[in-house]
Amino acid sequence: MALRPPARTMTATACTLLAASGLTACHHTTDPRSAAGTPTASRSGGHARSRRPAGRRSAGPPATRRPGGNTATTAQVTRTVEPSGPLPPVLSRIPVHGKIVFITIDDGWGEKDPAFVRLIRERRVPVTLFLTDLAIRKDYGYFRGLQRAGALIEDHTMTHPYLPKLSYARQKEQICASADIYASQYGSRPTLFRAPYGATGRDTLRAARDCGMKAVFFWREVVTGGRIAYQTSGRLHPGDILLVHFNPNMTADFKRLLHTVEKQGFKPGAIRKYLPARYFRQ
Numbered sequence: 442m443a444l445r446p447p448a449r450t451m452t453a454t455a456c457t458l459l460a461a462s463g464l465t466a467c468h469h470t471t472d473p474r475s476a477a478g479t480p481t482a483s484r485s486g487g488h489a490r491s492r493r494p495a496g497r498r499s500a501g502p503p504a505t506r507r508p509g510g511n512t513a514t515t516a517q518v519t520r521t522v523e524p525s526g527p528l529p530p531v532l533s534r535i536p537v538h539g540k541i542v543f544i545t546i547d548d549g550w551g552e553k554d555p556a557f558v559r560l561i562r563e564r565r566v567p568v569t570l571f572l573t574d575l576a577i578r579k580d581y582g583y584f585r586g587l588q589r590a591g592a593l594i595e596d597h598t599m600t601h602p603y604l605p606k607l608s609y610a611r612q613k614e615q616i617c618a619s620a621d622i623y624a625s626q627y628g629s630r631p632t633l634f635r636a637p638y639g640a641t642g643r644d645t646l647r648a649a650r651d652c653g654m655k656a657v658f659f660w661r662e663v664v665t666g667g668r669i670a671y672q673t674s675g676r677l678h679p680g681d682i683l684l685v686h687f688n689p690n691m692t693a694d695f696k697r698l699l700h701t702v703e704k705q706g707f708k709p710g711a712i713r714k715y716l717p718a719r720y721f722r723q
Contacts, residue, residue: 528646529634533659535680541710542677542702545569545658546685547597547635549576553583556692562590566699567711571597571635571658574619576687581626588627593712596620596631596654605642613648620652630723633658633712655720660684667697677705 535543549572561568570584570592577584588594598604598615607615616634624630634654636645641657649657661681663670669683688694702709713721 526650528643529650529654529656531641531646531657531659533661533682534678535682535710535712535715537680537710537715540677540679540705540707541715542679542681542683542707543567543569543712543715544683544685544698544709545571545635545660546687547571548573548601549584549687551687551691552689553580554692555586557695558583558586558590560692560695561587561592564699565591567591567593567709569593569595569633569658569712571595571633572619572623573597573599573601573637574622575600578622585627591711593633594623594627594629594631595633595635595658596623596652597635598637601637603638603640604636604645604648605640609644609648612645613651616648616654617652620654632656632721632723635659653723655722656716658682664694664698666690667694667701669698669701677702677707679707 544566546568547570549570560566568587568591570587572584572594584592584594596616596619599619600615602615604612604615620631630653632653632655634649634652634656635658639659641659646657660683661672662677662683664683664685666688669677671677683698685695685698699709
């Protein structure tokens with residue numbers, strides 16, 4: 442069963458989590474195009490799906506990416522530097538020029554509906570999939586079809602644990618093992634990571650970095666049953682990252698989401714076009 446925290450509490454929760462972890466939090470900006478550019482971001486939040494320890498609430502934060510044309514200029518990212526190298530930035534928003542939002546889909550549980558693959562292919566909807574190996578291992582081929590339709594396949598751990606309760610070594614195993622499997626199954630090793638439930642501590646960021654992850658994703662809005670729970674103003678904002686979960690009514694729910702996005706004058710954007718190339722170097 443999925444447990445989803447209230448969307449309006451995400452930002453405050455995430456900032457508290459970061460502060461407790463000793464990380465800087467919230468709203469620095471740097472031009473991602475500068476040569477020495479260290480992207481900056483803020484953390485705000487949201488939740489993800491599956492089983493998680495009772496009483497835990499977690500969250501999500503912001504980021505950037507620029508394409509070859511009319512896109513992002515400034516990344517909102519929080520970066521912490523350690524002697525062994527910088528920790529990956531945590532992104533919940535990707536500042537852009539224009540009414541662009543980014544749709545991310547987590548886990549992989551539920552019915553593997555061929556109609557959803559057709560929808561993504563025929564409407565050319567750019568999506569990023571943060572997949573849990575336990576949820577997809579019986580049908581890697583289904584997600585290969587989504588990849589061929591244009592989906593980006595990224596890392597969401599082996600079994601969807603609450604990472605802060607694990608040691609650094611076990612967190613690293615959860616992240617690295619799934620990345621290795623996806624490299625074999627899909628021909629490209631993930632470089633982006635989302636923690637289950639958005640629960641991210643310093644050891645999580647260290648483990649993600651040491652597994653080759655270039656950024657850790659949070660979110661701005663949570664989508665349930667095709668309906669958006671907004672963090673602010675009851676509407677979408679340019680660069681928002683939306684969190685969706687695979688579910689038994691995926692195709693109908695996703696159509697409802699697309700209708701809402703389009704009604705507000707927005708278009709889904711491809712993350713690869715809006716983040717610098719360094720985020721995808723393996």
